[in-house]
Structures are given as structure tokens and as C-alpha cells.
Amino acid sequence: MSEGPAVNAAEWFAIGISFGNSNSSIAYTGPDGKAEVIANEEGDRQIPSILSYVDGEEFHGTQAKLQLIRNPRDTVAYFRDYLGKDYTSIDPTPCHQSAHPQQSDSAVAFSIHDANDEGPSSITVSEITTRHLRRLKQSASDFLGKAVNAAVITVPTNSSAAQRGALISSAKRAGIEVLQLVHEPVAELMAYDARPETVVVDKLVVVADLGGTRSDASVIASRGGMYTILATAHDYELGGANLDQIIIDHFAKEFMKKHQIDPRENERGLAKLKLEGEATKKALSLGTNATLNIESLTNGIDFSSTINRTRYELLAGKVFSQFTNLIEQAVKKAGLDVLDINEVCGLSQAVHCYTRKTHESQVILSGGSSHTPKLASRLQSIFPVTTKILAPSTFPTALNPSDLAARGAAIQASLIQEFDKEDIEQSIHPMVTVTPHLSNAIGVRLLSPSVLGESSPDFQPLIDVETALPARRVTQYRVSNTGGDVLVRVCEGVREIKTIKPIPKPKEDTNGGETDADSELESDEEEEEIRQIVWNESRPIAEIALKDVKSGSKVEVVVNINSDLGLQVTARAIGSRGGVRFAVDAPNVTSDGSI
Amino acid sequence: MATAEVIPLTLPPLPEGWNAEKDFKILGTLSNATQRNIEPVGPHFLAHARRKRHRRTFSEDER
Ligand SMILES: Nc1ncnc2c1ncn2[C@@H]1O[C@H](COP(=O)(O)OP(=O)(O)OP(=O)(O)O)[C@@H](O)[C@H]1O
Ligand SMILES: [Mg+2]
Numbered sequence: 001m002s003e004g005p006a007v008n009a010a011e012w013f014a015i016g017i018s019f020g021n022s023n024s025s026i027a028y029t030g031p032d033g034k035a036e037v038i039a040n041e042e043g044d045r046q047i048p049s050i051l052s053y054v055d056g057e058e059f060h061g062t063q064a065k066l067q068l069i070r071n072p073r074d075t076v077a078y079f080r081d082y083l084g085k086d087y088t089s090i091d092p093t094p095c096h097q098s099a100h101p102q103q104s105d106s107a108v109a110f111s112i113h114d115a116n117d118e119g120p121s122s123i124t125v126s127e128i129t130t131r132h133l134r135r136l137k138q139s140a141s142d143f144l145g146k147a148v149n150a151a152v153i154t155v156p157t158n159s160s161a162a163q164r165g166a167l168i169s170s171a172k173r174a175g176i177e178v179l180q181l182v183h184e185p186v187a188e189l190m191a192y193d194a195r196p197e198t199v200v201v202d203k204l205v206v207v208a209d210l211g212g213t214r215s216d217a218s219v220i221a222s223r224g225g226m227y228t229i230l231a232t233a234h235d236y237e238l239g240g241a242n243l244d245q246i247i248i249d250h251f252a253k254e255f256m257k258k259h260q261i262d263p264r265e266n267e268r269g270l271a272k273l274k275l276e277g278e279a280t281k282k283a284l285s286l287g288t289n290a291t292l293n294i295e296s297l298t299n300g301i302d303f304s305s306t307i308n309r310t311r312y313e314l315l316a317g318k319v320f321s322q323f324t325n326l327i328e329q330a331v332k333k334a335g336l337d338v339l340d341i342n343e344v345c346g347l348s349q350a351v352h353c354y355t356r357k358t359h360e361s362q363v364i365l366s367g368g369s370s371h372t373p374k375l376a377s378r379l380q381s382i383f384p385v386t387t388k389i390l391a392p393s394t395f396p397t398a399l400n401p402s403d404l405a406a407r408g409a410a411i412q413a414s415l416i417q418e419f420d421k422e423d424i425e426q427s428i429h430p431m432v433t434v435t436p437h438l439s440n441a442i443g444v445r446l447l448s449p450s451v452l453g454e455s456s457p458d459f460q461p462l463i464d465v466e467t468a469l470p471a472r473r474v475t476q477y478r479v480s481n482t483g484g485d486v487l488v489r490v491c492e493g494v495r496e497i498k499t500i501k502p503i504p505k506p507k508e509d510t511n512g513g514e515t516d517a518d519s520e521l522e523s524d525e526e527e528e529e530i531r532q533i534v535w536n537e538s539r540p541i542a543e544i545a546l547k548d549v550k551s552g553s554k555v556e557v558v559v560n561i562n563s564d565l566g567l568q569v570t571a572r573a574i575g576s577r578g579g580v581r582f583a584v585d586a587p588n589v590t591s592d593g594s595i
Numbered sequence: 596m597a598t599a600e601v602i603p604l605t606l607p608p609l610p611e612g613w614n615a616e617k618d619f620k621i622l623g624t625l626s627n628a629t630q631r632n633i634e635p636v637g638p639h640f641l642a643h644a645r646r647k648r649h650r651r652t653f654s655e656d657e658r
Contacts, residue, residue, distance in 0.1 A: 435630070435631065436628030479606060
């Protein structure tokens with residue numbers, strides 16, 4: 001961006017908006033740099049993305065959601081993913097119990113009575129989005145006491161150019177200039193990274209956004225505070241709605257046992273079960289049991305019942321597995337292993353695996369369904385014990401998973417609102433964002449401590465794979481107690497996953513290969529293999545001799561890599577003058593033109 | 596990332612007979628890079644964008 005605000009930069013007053021199929025949130029970053037999610041006039045921070053019309057009056061958010069019981073046909077819900085899409089390509093399933101999507105030219109519309117004394121009108125999803133965003137803008141403006149006129153809005157990583165364009169246009173009609181669209185998982189990661197206690201470290205992060213009607217998982221390399229998405233996985237049929245269904249079915253069966261009527265067959269009964277069942281499910285994230293109370297569930301019969309968390313978790317076991325599968329799938333797509341989402345273990349032979357303190361790995365759980373304790377504990381058991389699972393039930397200072405996207409958007413909004421629109425657009429252009437990334441880690445050879453008291457040379461990464469170039473890292477290493485001449489061998493390295501097979505125990509009778517696939521228990525009958533990360537040198541780059549280094553001193557190695565892969569290295573003993581400095585040329589450009 | 600990361604591990608001794616004119620030997624070049632998209636968000640990206648658009652290096656940027 002330019003040095004300061006451009007002369008005629010518009011006066012933006014910008015907020016962050018997360019716009020989901022189920023809920024939306026608005027957030028603001030004040031001059032103090034703190035991002036806060038704003039409550040609307042009803043006190044909601046998670047505002048249902050729902051509009052409902054009763055006698056020409058528009059209801060929004062929670063008030064509109066309640067209308068799903070009395071007035072489902074004039075209530076528009078779960079529409080975000082229809083925006084900018086062709087009618088033929090949408091999945092209408094989420095709208096079964098609200099206004100149905102219809103075709104309008106090639107786009108999606110809803111036929112609703114949105115004005116008094118009139119027949120139904122066809123309202124396009126673009127117009128619905130505009131109305132929804134206008135309400136969000138109004139709530140933010142009222143809260144902040146100043147008219148909001150711009151926003152950073154989060155979008156899924158796989159939203160198309162048409163979807164992005166449609167969102168920008170809908171926002172514009174609502175009086176919101178979209179300064180930038182940012183990817184949901186990146187905004188969610190930024191919400192964590194913006195905390196004052198965060199230090200910039202190189203890390204691999206898995207962001208699991210577990211929502212209401214869909215779930216998305218992403219693997220992000222964070223290098224020097226810059227983010228690169230390595231892989232994503234999406235499931236459009238997996239979200240909190242699947243968990244609601246577990247609760248609905250459970251209570252419906254109980255009701256049937258007593259009254260021989262299936263409340264799910266009655267439209268209003270089902271809507272009540274869905275609304276109250278969701279509240280029961282949320283209560284189970286905090287308490288060990290929760291009650292459901294519904295007046296006149298069906299045929300005028302009131303219903304009240306309790307479910308405990310253990311029972312719920314048992315019933316929902318398969319759905320939980322679908323969530324964890326999605327996350328594992330994203331890790332696989334990135335060409336990684338769950339072990340990579342861990343503190344980097346550099347030394348294979350070392351018994352006490354040394355972990356680089358400045359390197360860490362995280363699994364960020366975002367989205368409303370991430371409040372579910374069992375999901376977090378399942379992930380904790382899949383990833384290495386040292387991996388931080390950032391969710392309310394596994395990490396004491398976790399942020400609210402429902403807030404993350406809006407907070408991240410608000411942080412970005414505060415960073416760019418002083419710039420010219422044109423300036424922002426130039427900075428997000430592929431000319432600036434498409435960047436060479438290291439295809440291998442770069443490191444040095446070190447002695448790994450061994451139990452036997454002997455030492456063997458080993459590779460230790462210094463700059464991680466997938467680091468965006470140019471990059472510069474400064475690292476200090478120890479010198480042996482005797483001092484003397486030391487070798488700094490700079491090389492590329494690759495990691496390997498080594499499996500240590502346990503000594504096989506004599507097998508007792510096997511049951512003919514039959515497996516109980518439906519077993520809810522995760523008992524692993526196979527003998528546990530030990531898997532660990534081992535680093536190997538793959539390509540030598542240079543060797544440096546440092547002579548007469550004092551015992552107990554430290555050697556500092558500075559590595560600077562240019563965008564063309566040219567490399568400058570400086571090595572010197574700390575406290576000494578001089579040192580060795582040299583440059584390695586960029587490799588020749590290959591025939592396909594890539595460097 | 597100007598601050599040094601301290602790794603509490605030891606560099607190996609110089610092998611017997613190792614010799615080079617200016618105390619360094621170049622053995623190879625880096626492997627080809629992968630072109631990827633960095634996400635245009637956050638303060639570190641903005642600094643990157645500024646450098647790239649003004650063709651400046653890290654050290655120039657620090658001044
Ligand atoms: N405390 C909680 N415990 C369990 N589930 C919760 C909790 N709070 C919210 N949820 C669930 O989270 C889901 C909504 O998540 P979120 O607000 O992230 O969705 P979204 O991103 O707007 O929706 P979508 O995935 O449909 O685009 C709902 O299914 C809701 O029931
Ligand atoms: Mg979402």
C-alpha cells in the first residue's frame with residue numbers, strides 16, 4: 001500500500017462481517033486494536049441469517065427464526081450458498097422447512113408475502129442478501145453510534161468469482177462498500193494471531209470450521225506471519241443440523257413410545273422439535289444433561305424430557321466421526337500426516353525429542369458446532385498430544401469459536417480502511433500474492449544427543465518447507481564444550497514418517513476377519529505402532545568452517561533467500577569479529593519456466 | 596522475524612582434513628520453488644505487499 005492515506009481516500013467506517021448460511025456476526029476493531037463482536041438490538045452476537053415477513057413487517061435474526069414455526073413459507077433461511085449460483089446447481093435441502101428456492105431467470109428467488117395486502121412476490125437471493133446485510137449494517141451503526149459504510153466480509157475458500165461478485169453487489173445495494181473479501185479459515189486464524197500475547201512463529205494450522213449446514217477444513221502454513229492455504233476439504237451435508245437430527249429423532253422416538261404418534265410427521269411439530277432440539281443440543285455443550293420442553297408438540301400434547309450427555313454422545317458417534325474424517329481428509333490432501341500438525345520434532349535418534357519452541361502447531365476449531373466438547377476431545381486423540389486443540393473444552397483461553405470469522409474480518413477492516421480502494425485492489429492482485437514457496441525445508445546438520453553418550457549428525461530444519469519467498473531467518477546454535485573448529489553444513493531436508501513396529505504378540509483366535517464396523521467403541525485391537533517424524537538431508541547446499549570457536553559460545557547463522565532462490569548465508573561465532581559470508585546463486589531457470 | 600531463534604543443540608566438529616579456500620564450499624543450489632498464493636491479509640502481508648510493490652528488500656524495509 002502507499003506510504004500514507006491517499007489524498008482522496010474515501011472516508012470508510014468499516015466493520016467485519018461473517019455471513020453464514022445459519023448465522024452472521026458483525027465485529028469492530030476500535031482504535032485500541034481490540035476486535036469485538038457486536039450484539040444486535042436483541043443482544044445476539046450470533047444473528048440467525050433469516051428474514052421473515054408477517055403482515056408486511058420484516059423480522060430479522062432470532063425473531064425471524066422463531067417464525068419458522070408459525071410462518072415457515074414467508075421465512076427465508078439458509079440462503080447464503082445460493083447467492084451467485086445457478087438455480088440448477090443448488091441443493092434446496094436446507095430450505096425444506098422454510099421458503100423454498102425457486103428459479104428466477106437462471107438465479108434463485110423466493111416467493112414470499114413481503115408486503116401487506118399483496119400476493120406473493122418473487123424476491124431474488126441477491127435482494128434477500130441485501131436486506132440481511134442492511135439489517136446487520138443498521139445494528140452495527142446503532143451500536144457504534146456512527147454510520148457504517150464499508151466492510152470486510154468472510155467467504156468460503158472455494159467460493160466462485162460469480163459468488164464473490166454477487167456478494168459485493170448485494171452489499172453495495174445495502175450501502176456497504178466491500179473493501180475486501182477474506183477466506184473464512186484465514187480470518188479465523190487471524191482472530192487468534194491478533195491476540196497481544198501471540199508471537200509470530202512458523203506454524204502449521206488446521207482450521208476446522210464446523211457450522212450449521214456445512215463444514216470446511218483447511219490446512220494453512222503460517223510463515224513469518226503470512227498465510228498460505230495448502231489444502232481444503234468441504235462437506236456440504238455435514239454440520240450442526242446433523243446433530244440436531246440426532247436429538248430430534250431421539251425425542252421423537254420417546255414421544256412415540258408414549259403416544260404412538262410421530263411428531264416429525266406434523267410440519268409444525270417438526271419445526272418445534274428442531275428449534276427446541278437445537279437449544280437442547282447447545283445446552284449439552286455445557287451441562288451433563290439437558291431438558292427439552294415443548295408445549296403442544298403435536299395433537300395438543302405437551303412434551304418434556306431429559307437427555308444426558310453420555311447418551312447424546314453415543315447416539316452422535318457416527319456424526320462426530322464424519323467431522324473428524326473431514327479434518328483428516330484436509331491434512332491428507334495437503335500431503336501431510338497428523339504428526340506434521342505438531343511441534344516439529346527435529347531429531348530422530350534423540351530419545352528426548354527436542355522441539356523447537358518457536359514452532360508450534362494448532363488445530364483451531366471454529367463455527368458454532370465447535371462448542372461440542374466431544375468433537376474437541378476426539379481431535380485431541382487423533383493429533384499428537386502436544387498439538388494445541390483450540391476449542392472451549394480443550395484450551396482454557398480459547399476464543400469463542402462462533403466469533404472468530406467476524407473478529408478476523410474486523411481486524412483486516414481496521415488494517416485497510418485508511419487506504420484507497422484502488423490501493424487495496426492492487427495489493428490483493430495475483431501479481432503481489434502469487435509467490436514462490438520453498439519446496440523443501442532448509443537446515444543445518446547438528447549433533448543429536450543420544451542415550452549412549454555418543455553423538456550422531458542429524459538434520460535440523462531452520463527454514464520450513466512452504467515458506468514464502470523472500471525470507472530471512474536468524475538461528476543460533478551451540479558449540480561443543482571443547483570448542484575448536486566447527487562445521488556448518490547447510491542443506492535441504494525432507495521429513496519421513498518412521499514406523500516402529502512393536503514386537504508381535506502371539507495371536508489368539510481371530511474371528512475369521514469379521515469386523516464390527518458399527519461398533520461405537522474406538523477400541524483399537526491392532527497393536528499400537530509408534531510413528532514418528534524423522535528428518536533426512538536431501539540436498540547439500542554449502543559447508544562452512546568456523547575456526548577456533550570458544551567453548552560454550554554460540555554460532556549465529558543468518559539465511560536470506562531471494563525470490564529467485566538465490567541464497568546468502570552468514571555464519572559467525574557470537575562475540576567474535578568477522579565470520580564467514582557467502583552467496584549461492586539462483587538455480588538455472590528450468591525449461592518450463594518455473595524457478 | 597529479525598530475532599534469532601536459539602536452538603540448544605550442538606554443531607558438529609569440522610571433519611579431519613576439511614579444507615576450502617575461504618572457509619566455505621558451495622555444494623549445490625536450492626530445489627525449484629512452488630508457486631502459491633499467499634492470503635492477502637494481516638500486517639505481515641501488508642508489509643510484503645509494500646516491499647513487492649516498491650521492490651524493496653527486508654533490510655531496506657527496516658530502515
Ligand atoms: N454451544 C453450542 N453447542 C453446540 N452447537 C452449537 C452451539 N452453538 C451453536 N451451535 C451450532 O452451530 C451451528 C451454527 O454454526 P455457525 O453459526 O458457525 O454456522 P454458519 O457458518 O452460519 O452456518 P453454515 O454452516 O450453515 O453456513 C448450529 O448448528 C448451532 O446449533
Ligand atoms: Mg460457517
